[in-house]
Amino acid sequence: MxxxxxxxxxxxxxxxxxxxxxxxxxxxxxxxxxxxxxxxxxxxxxxxxxxxxxxxxxxxxxxxxxxxxxxxxxxxxxxARSQAESVSRPRGRVARxxxxxxxxxxxxxxxxxxxxxxxxxxxxxxxxxxxxxxxxxxxxxxxxxxxxxxxxxxxxxxxxxxxxxxxxxDAGVDSDAHGPAADGCGPCTRCLDGCPTGAIIRPGVVDATRCLAWSVQAPGVFPRDQRVALGDRLYGCDECQDVCPPNRIDDRRQPGFCSGQADVDLLELLATDDSTLLERFGRWYIGNRDPRHLRRTALVVLGNVARPDDPKVVEVLVTTAFGPDDLLAAHAVWALGRLGRGDLLAGLESPPGTLTAVELAVAAPVVREVVG
Ligand code: B12
Ligand code: SF4
Ligand code: SF4
The missing domain is CATH 3.40.109 (NADH Oxidase)
Structure with a gap:
């Protein structure tokens, strides 16, 4: 049967x-x-x-x-519920x-x-x-x-x-649909107008190379021309759904919140080791399954959302900018520049005592490129 x-x-x-x-x-x-x-x-x-x-x-x-x-x-x-109201530290948003x-x-x-x-x-x-x-x-x-x-x-x-x-x-299960659902967009163009990077290049077509949802997943350097548009998004992008009028319907069959995480403490993330990060966020698609890509995005978000005089933020960014990982250093340098704290990088070429010659050799070209 x-x-x-x-x-x-x-x-x-x-x-x-x-x-x-x-x-x-x-x-x-x-x-x-x-x-x-x-x-x-x-x-x-x-x-x-x-x-x-x-x-x-x-x-x-x-x-x-x-x-x-x-x-x-x-x-x-x-x-999921946001924890941002109860905590004053900078946080990155997670798509629904x-x-x-x-x-x-x-x-x-x-x-x-x-x-x-x-x-x-x-x-x-x-x-x-x-x-x-x-x-x-x-x-x-x-x-x-x-x-x-x-x-x-x-x-x-x-x-x-x-x-x-x-x-x-391989069973024959008959559909009870009367053809495809009718188009419900009509003349609306809110998603095309609202996409922060202009990634919806024409109706029904997304250019993934411009889509933040892909850029947070892709390995390597976060695209420079999308960093400001990234705003506070740590993972995923909901903008073209948030602005969509049919999504404003309150789904009464699914009220309330799920037991998830709507945002993440960025400083905590940046201080967390690789295996713990993969344990916490391994469900997400992280480029090459390398948690540095999550940190890279967190640094960009920090540049967009943090207070330039927050001593904890400044400490993390400066340490990372002067640190041995050139991918992370480049994003930390960008974040300092974005926060108007390029002054903190002045010493990079006349290194503080903690910076080794090797670290300087890695970081200095990055600084010259981004700040210079
Ligand atoms: C590749 C992929 C992506 C890529 C590229 C997305 C894209 N739009 O091109 C990236 C990483 C950017 C991405 C992002 C997201 N994704 Co995604 N992604 C996929 C994946 C793996 C494959 C999709 C695919 O092959 N598409 C093929 C292309 C050709 O089809 P399409 O883009 O859907 O385009 C169709 C329409 O455009 C339509 N069409 C063609 N011409 C025209 C013309 C007009 C006028 C119109 C109206 C339509 C139309 O026909 C096309 C082909 O069927 C699927 C999972 C899977 N295995 O299917 C999930 C999937 C599509 N993603 C999903 C989700 C949830 C997302 C995000 C919302 C996540 C987020 N919040 O960050 C975003 C949404 C971004 C967006 N606007 O699409 C869900 C979609 C659920 C839904 N209700 O639609 C899926 C189905 C995963 C799942 N199993 O639930 N995704
Ligand atoms: S997911 Fe974000 S970046 Fe991608 S098409 Fe939608 S609004 Fe644009
Ligand atoms: S915002 Fe929603 S309803 Fe409007 S065009 Fe885009 S997908 Fe269609």
Missing amino acids: TPTLDELRAVGLANGLDVVGAAAADPFSDTLVSLRGRSHEGLAGSMQFTYRNPDRSTEPNRVLPAARSLVVGARHYRP YAQHDHYGALRDGLDAVAGVLTDAGWGARVVFDDNAMVDRAAAHRAGLGWFGKNTNLLLPGHGSWFVLGAVVT
Whole structure:
């Protein structure tokens, strides 16, 4: 017997999913064209994800041979409380999807759906955010929502604060959607106008090389021309969703806050060792899984949000600017400049006693480049 969509939906909803639909497991030919086109236009930057092997990510049969259906699930992510009011130290903001393990909750719901299918003798594989499939396109085909001009999938009446995933199965599960959801953007252009870096270059197309959500994940030097625009964002960017009118709807089915972290104490982060950082933030995508990239971003945010006369901030920035790690030194130097404290770098070329010749050799060219 093949479980019906209603039966699968009931199990998904009982296990943490908020919306469940189904679609045929045909190839996502349009998305394949979009992925190739964006790579060709240079909009994917160094991103791998679904850009690494677009043929694979757009062909559900590569996930499960003889796949016939996709049972698609969406999990709403409600925000975590900010601790900023109770603490006066500088803090970096975390995007809503990353404040809590929402993907864990999504996986639980999808696993439960897959369990019903496998118990009935069918093949079933759960995929979400793992580049085996294009999750938004699957949810769109299942009728869960429309593509907003910010490229996010918006669910009618609920907005876009959802993570998405699917169960790929060789069972034939009929969809009950009457085609794709109708466009709900209309003439609105708030996300295009509101993006701090102009990354939405035309409706439905994001240039990842300009998107802060990618820049905080990408390894290496944080793009200079995006540092001021980064503002207080430590991880992720919600701006094109915050300004989106359909997201202002109060989702009464998911009231309150989740047990997550809406912001992070930047000085504490900068003082934390690598293994503790990976333990705390390992869920996030951190370039090369190297916590220096988190510190690098924290230094930029510090430059944007800290008080220039805060002695703890000054101490951390000066120590880092004069320190042995040239990547971090460059960002600390930038932050001091941004805070109007370039004066503190004057001694860099006539080093204080603590700076070794080797450290100076590493840091001095960086200082000349950034301040000079
Ligand atoms: C690569 C990626 C990124 C990249 C690039 C995003 C991009 N828009 O290009 C970066 C790192 C920047 C990123 C950022 C974010 N991401 Co992301 N990301 C992905 C990933 C891994 C692959 C996406 C992909 O392959 N896209 C393919 C391209 C071609 O499709 P697309 O960008 O969605 O574009 C579609 C529409 O534009 C539409 N379209 C085409 N032409 C036109 C024209 C018009 C007029 C319109 C309206 C639409 C339209 O068709 C395209 C193809 O289907 C997926 C996970 C997965 N495995 O699917 C998550 C995923 C898309 N990301 C997700 C999230 C939550 C985010 C962030 C909100 C996180 C954050 N707060 O920082 C931001 C949002 C930024 C944004 N505006 O997109 C969710 C989206 C949930 C939702 N409701 O839409 C996903 C699905 C992860 C998940 N499993 O939940 N992401
Ligand atoms: S996530 Fe931020 S930077 Fe990226 S497109 Fe949206 S508003 Fe722009
Ligand atoms: S801000 Fe406006 S145009 Fe952009 S996704 Fe939301 S409704 Fe659509």
